[in-house]
Amino acid sequence: MILGISFDSVAENKAFGEKFQYPFRLLSDPDRKVGLAYKAAETATDRYAKRFTYVIGPDGKIEQAIDTKDPAGQAATLLPSV
């Protein structure tokens, strides 16, 4: 299961998902609560989420924490995980 998440609104994510026909769910975190919990935001007013990816195991624990500015590299890193 891949969950995308950003600080965008539900409507913005809907448009984004439809435009690119992403096959995964796009989550809306407008108050940055999730971003703060996962350190992808430093304050509740950060404009953008840091480009962090977490692989969370079936036991609910973090398996991998990936910080990247390179989406292609990120995909290559993650493909073996999913």
Next chain:
Amino acid sequence: MLRYLLGEIFGKGRRAMLKPNDVAPDFEVQDQDGKTVRLSDFRGHRVVLWFYPKADTPG
């Protein structure tokens, strides 16, 4: 300065993140269809949680 530049170039693992074996904080948010999603819904499955900066921007 050199350390900073190397960090920018190779910039992995330098910013504070949750670490392997940390408990992933549960959350409850809405997906693009307005459906409620909780991390705990996926217990027993592997989940990739991908933070992206902004909808509909390159990369």
